[in-house]
Amino acid sequence: DGGITQSPKYLFRKEGQNVTLSCEQNLNHDAMYWYRQDPGQGLRLIYYSQIVNDFQKGDIAEGYSVSREKKESFPLTVTSAQKNPTAFYLCASSPTSGTGANVLTFGAGSRLTVL
């Protein structure tokens, strides 16, 4: 079955450490996204990519970095510059054309806790 796989599901990090969250999709979608979710708030866009080797900052990109070297993969690095990284991180993908354009398919999420 096609879908999005995020790993790890739970991650603990000490202050000052960088961590990388994995996101892999086998849906053949062109666009991929990273969102951050905090309690009582909607999802906020961190980065998105419409095509391989290209990505754009979202609303809260500071302290995060991404790469898109393969269509299937869009890893997110949470750097030590991110002041409040404890959150639930969601990866999503979508087609960029056709009836499914802008309809997001989400992974199950990764919960990052900074100790």
Place this chain on the structure above:
Amino acid sequence: AQSVTQLDSHVSVSEGTPVLLRCNYSSSYSPSLFWYVQHPNKGLQLLLKYTSAATLVKGINGFEAEFKKSETSFHLTKPSAHMSDAAEYFCVVTVEMDSSYKLIFGSGTRLLVRP
């Protein structure tokens, strides 16, 4: 500016009674609108979408939503709540951005279903 407002942070209903989750949007053009559902510690799943076809949209699990342009609303309803409907629900509106689209998420409504 485009935005989406979910009018209730929590809604509590008894099993078997109707569900109404309210959403108002602000958009300078005809938007695409979505409802997503999120069960605890899971990713989001698409319930339904409106893309300027029929104003009454039917989704999965018996949910439906009606697009009312005059009221700028897209409320989600279900005739009879089931215990498995307990989850968080997000209303989403699209925003045109350069040559692509960005999704704006509401802050979410948590639905509680009492036995």
